[in-house]
Amino acid sequence: MLRFLLRRLLSLLFIAIAVPTIVFFVMRMVPADPALVVLGDQATAESLAAFRAKTGLDQPLLVQYGNFVSDLAHGDLGDSMISGEPILDQIAAVFPHTLSLALGALLIGALVGIPLGVLTAVRRDTWVDFGGRVFALLGFSFPSFYLGVLLLLVFSVWLGWFPVIHTMRGDSVAEYLNKLALPALSLGLVQAAYVTRLTRSTMLEVLNQDYIRTAFAKGLTGRKVYYKHALRNVLITVVTAMGLYTGTILGGAILTETVFNRPGLGKLLIGAIAQRDYNLIQSGLIVFALVIMVVNLIVDLSYSLLDPRVKHA
């Protein structure tokens, strides 16, 4: 167990160093001159030079990298090139919205996907199974942003149940959840499709195992076998996979936040790309990758805690 943990942490450390490094150098490969992009064609040579001095762009590349790493190690992501505000503050302000969106989507994915997956496996080759599989296939194919547009159209524009514009100011908990519902649903239903499919196939595999046959042979009821013996083993696989889908969910959040015009990490990143705010793009990408990395680590660790076979491997 200790060796597994050490190996995981070591590889995490490697990625944690590699990702910011790669993002840093990739961003420096941008053909355009950031000073010119930010200040415009009309900028004087003096103002360009002043901008470069202020942002450290006049330093040699390796010095810039050294400063970047040292700042990053101190939790300083630098300032936005456009607004001059500290990037950490900007990210901290919107991060809770992305987090709640991702958690909401995960929750919907689990609450819809796991029961549906179990049901389709237990009722294999019936119309329930067929319906569940069609749902999964559709969910697989629906781009989450298009699903978002559909939900917005039906529930906000036509039925008026939810707000069309998703500002996040002065919200009570109920209001916040009301604004979270549709975005979380558009991401969560796609997630539910993955979970349904995975739960179904894992459940089918588990139901083929000898110990399930033994349980039936002992005279246990179907319900007891399915929910006590089978589901527990299915959940280990499904929960792990759901953790790994977090990356996909965060990627989807970029789109969902754009569709619903909802503040968040994705919206911030897209805004930064549109404004060519290279510092903010760089930090946004790093934060995205780090969050996904941490989630993967948590999943890995919880997996080894849940499944004794991994602990002793």
Next chain:
Amino acid sequence: MSESTAAAPAAPATPQRRASLVRLQMLVADRGALTGLIIIGLVVLIAALAPWIAQDPTQQSIINALKPPSAEHWFGTDEFGRDVFSRTIYGARPALMVGLLSVLVSVAIGVPLGMIAGLRGGWADTGISAIVDIMLSFPPLLLALMVVTLVGSGLPVLIVAIGLAHVPIFVRLARSSTLLIRELDYVAASRTFGGRDLHILFRHVLPNIVGPIIVMATLSIAGAIREEAALSFLGLGVQPPNPSWGNLIRDGVTTILEAPWLALIPGLCLTVSVLAFNILGDSVRDLLDPRDLASSALKKGS
């Protein structure tokens, strides 16, 4: 696999060719696969015949702005009075082009790298796997976004960006399959007879991993089409006035109160096309390996 298929003595074809013929017949006989193939065929046909069935997709006519669907404009017109039917038809072109070509890029880079990592092990494996691990810490959309930010938008950039973003899946697939095949007796036998790496890769490994690669490629086309639409939706893919289903949905959202069909119809075309590739991929997978459902569902998460 095909080696074990016994051919009838009078059969004109080799056992391998017979086996692939049988698979092709099974594919056509499978209702799901056939449905997928027919839809894909239709989309390809529509994209190819676009100049003959559609008008100029960029021609504006401000007097005709935001007209509902009619005999003249089947899908209505957008805020510039452009014919949305024509724009939707032409929108199939970037979707298919990016979908098919980007997966070629992923396969061409990912499969050789994965096979080398699996066969050689050691430093090659450590290095390749490290790069893949780093890439996998970004969702594919974010990776593609990074490339587009760096180089700018445009069809070739989209193809390369989305193709690169899917490379890790193919590296992993090829690597894990190669690891399994490497240990088989006939590979050891081939080595004993002096078989070199290249010979082993092309003669023994590749033929045995072609099946899973085709399945993954078909499903990746679906993913790539979705990602092209996503990037265009974000304004970072196909640039207006050129139509793509993604930027049509984006335009449609801005006029969703007055003309909801502008977003709905291109989105439907997008979803149906993605669905067709998913159905085809699923059917091919079931045909090739009906027992391997769980692991393939897992792989799909990335």
